[in-house]
Amino acid sequence: MNVFFLIFSSFLVLEIAAHQKKFTVWRVQPTTQDQVDILQNLYMHDVKLDFWKSPSEAGKEVHVMISDEKTPKFLQEMDDNSIAHSVMIDDVQKVIVEQKEKRDKLRKQVRLHDWREQKVQFNLAQYHSFADVINYLNSLAITYPELVSVQPIGTTHEGRQIPLIKITNKRNGGTKRGIWVDGGIHAREWVSPSTVLYFIHQLVTQYDKDAQIRQFVDTLEWYIVPLLNPDGYEYSRSSNDPEIRLWRKNRSPPKCIQQATGLFQPPTTTCCQGVDLNRNFDWFFGQVGSSTDPCSEIYQGAYAFSEPETAAVRDFVQRHRISTFLTFHSYSQILMYPFGHQVRTYSNDLNDLRSTALSAAQALNSVYNTQYKVGTGADTLYPASGGSEDWAKGKAHVKYSFLFELRPEEQVWDGFLLAENQIIPTARETWEAVKVIAAKTIELPSNTHRAPPKRCVDHDSLCPSWAQGGACENWPEMRLRCPRSCQVCV
Numbered sequence: 001m002n003v004f005f006l007i008f009s010s011f012l013v014l015e016i017a018a019h020q021k022k023f024t025v026w027r028v029q030p031t032t033q034d035q036v037d038i039l040q041n042l043y044m045h046d047v048k049l050d051f052w053k054s055p056s057e058a059g060k061e062v063h064v065m066i067s068d069e070k071t072p073k074f075l076q077e078m079d080d081n082s083i084a085h086s087v088m089i090d091d092v093q094k095v096i097v098e099q100k101e102k103r104d105k106l107r108k109q110v111r112l113h114d115w116r117e118q119k120v121q122f123n124l125a126q127y128h129s130f131a132d133v134i135n136y137l138n139s140l141a142i143t144y145p146e147l148v149s150v151q152p153i154g155t156t157h158e159g160r161q162i163p164l165i166k167i168t169n170k171r172n173g174g175t176k177r178g179i180w181v182d183g184g185i186h187a188r189e190w191v192s193p194s195t196v197l198y199f200i201h202q203l204v205t206q207y208d209k210d211a212q213i214r215q216f217v218d219t220l221e222w223y224i225v226p227l228l229n230p231d232g233y234e235y236s237r238s239s240n241d242p243e244i245r246l247w248r249k250n251r252s253p254p255k256c257i258q259q260a261t262g263l264f265q266p267p268t269t270t271c272c273q274g275v276d277l278n279r280n281f282d283w284f285f286g287q288v289g290s291s292t293d294p295c296s297e298i299y300q301g302a303y304a305f306s307e308p309e310t311a312a313v314r315d316f317v318q319r320h321r322i323s324t325f326l327t328f329h330s331y332s333q334i335l336m337y338p339f340g341h342q343v344r345t346y347s348n349d350l351n352d353l354r355s356t357a358l359s360a361a362q363a364l365n366s367v368y369n370t371q372y373k374v375g376t377g378a379d380t381l382y383p384a385s386g387g388s389e390d391w392a393k394g395k396a397h398v399k400y401s402f403l404f405e406l407r408p409e410e411q412v413w414d415g416f417l418l419a420e421n422q423i424i425p426t427a428r429e430t431w432e433a434v435k436v437i438a439a440k441t442i443e444l445p446s447n448t449h450r451a452p453p454k455r456c457v458d459h460d461s462l463c464p465s466w467a468q469g470g471a472c473e474n475w476p477e478m479r480l481r482c483p484r485s486c487q488v489c490v
Contacts, residue, residue: 021067023242025052025089025415028062028078035083040382042077047272047295049074050246052415053332056382063088063415065246088415092242095417100240103127103420119143119205124198125424127190129237130160130230133197137165137226144204146170147217151477153225154312155462157252160230162312166477167203167222177323177441180398181434182225182313185277185388187232187247188416189330191406191426196226196328198427199434216438223320228309229277246416248297249274250307255294275301278329279384280310281391284341289384300386313388315459317396319480324400324441325392326434331415332381332405333372335361335433338393340377340403341385347393356400356440360433367429370407377403399444400437404430458484 030036039055039062048070053063066074078085089095103126120143122136141148147169152161168176183196203222206213216222227233231251238244256271272295279290282304286292290300305311317325337353339345347353354374361372373380377387393401407426408414418426458464463482472478472486 021069021243023065023067023092024071024087025063025065025092026074027086027088028064029084030055030058030060030062031084032058035081038077038081038083042074044291044296047293047297050297052246054382056380065089065092065242089417092246092417093240095414096240096242096245099417099419106420122197122201124194124201124427126420127194127237127423128197130227130234133193133227134163136197137163137200140165140200140204144207147204147207149477151475151481152460153316153481154308154460156229156231156308157250158231160234162225162228162230162309164223164225164316165200167200167217167224168220169218172218175321175446176219176221177444178221178223178321179324179326179438179441180223180225180317180322180392181326181328182228182388183328184227184229184233185309185327186329187229187236187249188245189406190233190236190416191330191418191423192328193226193233194423195406195427195430196224198424199431200224200226202431212435212439215442216435219442220438221320223316223322225313228313232274247274249276249299250309252301252307255302257294270295272299275299275307277307277309278388279386280304280307281314281386281388283339283387283390283394284385287385288341289382290386298384304386310388314391314396317392317398319459322392322396322398323444324437325389325396325398326402326404326437327388328404328406328430330406330418331408333370333407333409334380334405335364335372335374336377336380336389336403336405337374338376338390338401340381340383340387340390342383343376343378345378346376349399353400353402356437357402359440360402360436363436364429364433367432368425370429371409400441402437404433406430456484458482 030039036055036058042049043051043054050065052065053061055062120139137150141150147167149166151164153164154162181196184193203213203217207217229250232247232249235251236245236247251273252275254271254273256269258267258269260267276298279298279300285304286300291298293299301307305314335357337357338347357374361374364370364372377384389401389403392398407422408418459481463485467482467485478486
């Protein structure tokens, strides 16, 4: 019986392997606008194609991940339209597995990097779980209570609290300008939260060693969310399957649509999960560069701020004096300022935004000679509405709003699968750009503040239960998050 079971198991493994999809990333090079339009049509309407780098204009590369069963049709269409293409990553899952094995091996070795700090041990040179991030933030709050506090700003569909760390010198009172920083809005962009964690490390652990950082922490309030999409991030970490590792959206409940299959055939029902959070903000919502198909990678959601993650950003930013809004993505090495919903569309203070962005990109370049493009999302990539940086500028009226597309550049093969040895170089150079923007924020006149609304309302549906459990007394930040339940105001 045992022998039969072993033989049966072997056949089962072989059967599964035989039916396992192989995913390949193709590098596509359109040279005419007609070719770009063909790729744009595929991007908007073929949900089976996962565009890592979307079509924008002639001469700019497009990267797309395709399963082996869909590859022949895609390649035939490329050949029929004389669109050049080549393999960028032959077997995505093989690369994912190899990188995981390498990470597991390195974790067993002692490594000397920027992360080694006496009071709080945390390896900044590796990709961490959401639980590791939470523990790190809480350890900083305990170790540096005069500089750090941690609070939730919302709760995800799967019940995870979205953590925000506030960094400022609490001994310095008075009104301070705020800088918002977020990472990980797209699940598969792992280098984004890792880079933001490096910023946190610099602001906290270098406070006593660096005069400029001390000024940043004394005169500014930093509101940092390293992982805005923890559900999607943890899902992307849960498997070596490319369709899971390369997950982009959040994990909102499945939405179902009916699709016609023929004149005399009943329609089929397809259900898909997740919303692209960076299409869910209230800035020309649903007008361009997003989809109403829940199976699309760029599904915009049912309505603006339909998702708890985006609503949490909106609620927090509107309640605080935010002068600068920074959001971090990957990849392409671009520093963007508003607006991204339409080409050649800018804010009234374009000169301020552009000069600051150029100075930041120059500072970034000075570290490792990394080249960044500077411009709006529409001008440098493609028009897309519903983005957070556009909403922050256009609706929340922050002064400086920027989106960073981090390493690698488009010619590099690894795309979203950036190796861990690139984390620290990416974070170091990007921190230099952030310092330029922070210095500009300090220089702003005091009348650029936007006064927060004075309302006595809770900002989370769980406030009453948290208050009943004693959180108001044990968690000072509850007084800001849940003023009504904590009876701070009436």
